[in-house]
Amino acid sequence: MIGKQIKGTGFRGCLNYVLGKKDADLIGGTMCGQTPEELAAEFAIARQLRPNLKVAVFHATLSVDSTQKLEVDVDNDQRWLEIAANYMKAMEFDNNQYAVVKHSDTNHDHIHIVASRIRLDGSVVDDSWDYYRSQEVIRQLERDYNLEAVTPSWETYKRSPTTGEHRYLQSKGNKSVRVQLQDLIDEVTQDNPSMPEFVERLQQQSVEVQVKTTQSELSQGISYKIDGVALSGTQLGKAYTFSGLQKHRGVSYDKGRDNALIEALMQPQHLAIAPGEAERNELESSQSELVASAPATASELESSQSELVAGAPATPATPNELESSQSELETTAPAIPATANELELSQSELAATAPAIPATANKLELQLSILPERNETQWQKVRSHLAVEYSLPLELLDLLHSHSWLYAGSEKAVFTGRTLEGEARFAFVLDERGDFTTTHPLSSEAAFWVATTGEIERAVIACNPIEALSILLIEQEQDNSTTAPATLYLGIERASQLPMEFLQELDSVIIAIAEDSHLARNASALLPDAELVNPPSSWNDIWIQLIEQEQQTQKQNNQQYKRRTQDIELD
Template identity: 50%
Template sequence: MIGKQIKGTGFRGCLNYVLGKKGAYIISGTMCSQTPEALATEFALTRLLKPRLKKAVFHATLSVDATEKLDSETENNERWSAVANDYMKAMGFDNNQYVVVKHTDTGHDHIHIVGSRIRFDGTVVDDSWDYYKSQTVIRSLETQYNLNQMLPSWECDRRSQTTGEHRNNLSTGQQSVRVQLQALIDQSTCDRPTLPELIKLLQQQQVQVKVRLTRTAQIKGISYQLNGVALSGTQLGKAYTFQGLQKYRGVSYDPERDHPQIQSLLQQPEINSQSFDQFLDKSNTETDSTDAVEIQSSVVQKQNALLPESDENQWLKVRSQLNQEYQLPLELLDLLHERNWLYANKKGQAVFTGRRFDGETVQVFVLDDWGEFEVTNPSTDSAFW
């Protein structure tokens, strides 16, 4: 069984959609009304108990494969009613208004549940980690009602916790930043947002987002930061990369439409490939091209001469990240650090040094926020080395 859920602000619009589908009809619930208008009025009664709650609407869909539909329509609806009621109780809607609507417009058998998060006593159903709670409830219902056990897509296209993260969760009861970010992104993509909308939703939940650009100012990658810990999309799983968000999470992206908004949200240099295209245009004069190459070469030389400055205050954070994210033994990390082969820079990134047998450093490898290495050649004149 597959389940999806979103939280919204307006009952009327949601009910119009759910009951407006051809062949849709109510099979269960805790309400008396039958039309979108009357149901919205009924929902308004509990909304008066918590008028400042913005997202009072809970909308869930549950679906099974067409092969699992019972031959008897009556028996099938009775099973769906029982499944829906058990699902809502397990999700904390034990004293709430909700209506269960059967849809018949697609090949797979599915229902929609529209409910109020406000209980009759004025309290509100807690929505913390409800996405994962829903998956746990669904797995239990599959067993209870003898339905096919399904592996949800977010388990297939996401990276699991590391051993260190799992142990920390068991000892402290706190979810790792990796799991928290995966959950926040999953919840924020339920409604198939545009990329700027997703970035804004994540920012509202204290998640910092960065995009990585190519030479032609095209988006190449994306990373996320929560509570001071930054992880690339790749480190979270293929569904959380720039391409994966579009392929697996339905995020809509159009460069012409989205780049100005992304630039504004992230306050990054303008994302515009036009200037780069003009700069590299073959129609430019030979002199212009030569000047451009000389300028680029000069920039590269200056970058190579700048060595990452060590920051011991960041070392413990980097040490922990390398151990938990990449399973590198602490003994090895401490040994490399003692010999100056590994240290933390001012940005809290891991810096590895490549040396010859005579001890001369010939290359520096900086592990960036996307989980990729940036390689530079240090200057032999630098005092640090």
């Protein structure tokens, strides 16, 4: 059985998605409502018990593989309801509202459970380590209902050895660097250490650890180096990235508490030690074997030795480095010497391609070529247009403008597409008809984005900047609690613009794009675990309707207040 879970802030949107699917069937739960509207109204009753709780929605999906079926000795829906009840009880939802919806739109049975984390006595279900707890509960359900066991998610987040690594293990009897690092990390995280403790333990095992923060401080990156071979956390597997260590290996991290310690540990005196005497002896033996087996002539051998001495590092290389260098040398060495003409041609090509101006100047020139020229005299006109046509708050527009994420180019609004590090790569240009064009659409891993304060836990993907900003405003309007999960809102034109490595580490990614569009399909293909939310119209239309409803309500309240005042004066 496979289980997924998402925590969110709005019941109505989740219910619209779950019940809006073709062949969706509300099969049970603890509630009376039958429609998204009725169920949302019921959930609102319990929410009044904890009005300041931001993340009140618990959305779980339980499914069996297409090769598996629930036992047919009882009705299929009844068996799913039993599983849902047992799952919710084990997850400590023992006095909570929840609805169970069965979907038949795929080739495998699955249900969605939408629940409130608020118990009817006003207490809240603790969500600490609930991903681990959910996996354990699912393993028990597999045993109870004779379903095939599935490897826990934190195990699947370890990248499997490649075919080459398997062959190397069989021929040499040694583990690859990747497997060595995975095993070491698994060993030193058994007792849930802090991040500085984790770094120090690896250093004691001669592993060099580098922790990096992007300029925007949206994410942390971590890499490991042993025996001269460096691998990023992503190359080891999802559980070995900076956020994955916290989610799947139990490593605790607090920015204020840990950053200074981590920085101190990465100073030179704390880095991994050089190879020891045993490694040097092993290296000399390997070098002797290499020379003995090389089918080279005497002159070629002398030439190779001269080149090797000239390029040799000050400290001996490890066996892994030697094998890697030998492979690279064999791959890149030409079969025959280059002729004089070929050499002259190569030099000419090099001279032709060499930059005539410094790299920084080239970078600035490139940025100017992909971003439309600013025209500050038109900013007030563009600002007014965005506020009137799209109901975007002036405060938000001014904030974006102050960061140069939005400006006036001629008489058009220009939204900059940036990497997560903040580097501008292209621009979205909004014309008078409301259509977007981009200045450099092939730019990868750059998008228009804004983020709420805090360490990002969630991402919402929209089809352009206006839609991304509208979703941000809708979510803030519907629930303005300060406990909201920090969210990254992205506007993209192509799925290739998504920052995949960052998004794959998040627990919740929502593709808020019309599901029948090429963009939604391409984004879903890249992020198969993401939740697809299909808007009934554009998100900006929904935002405008929400504003108009509030204005109408405010107008009615003002009229009622005036009537009451008049009555008082008449009395």
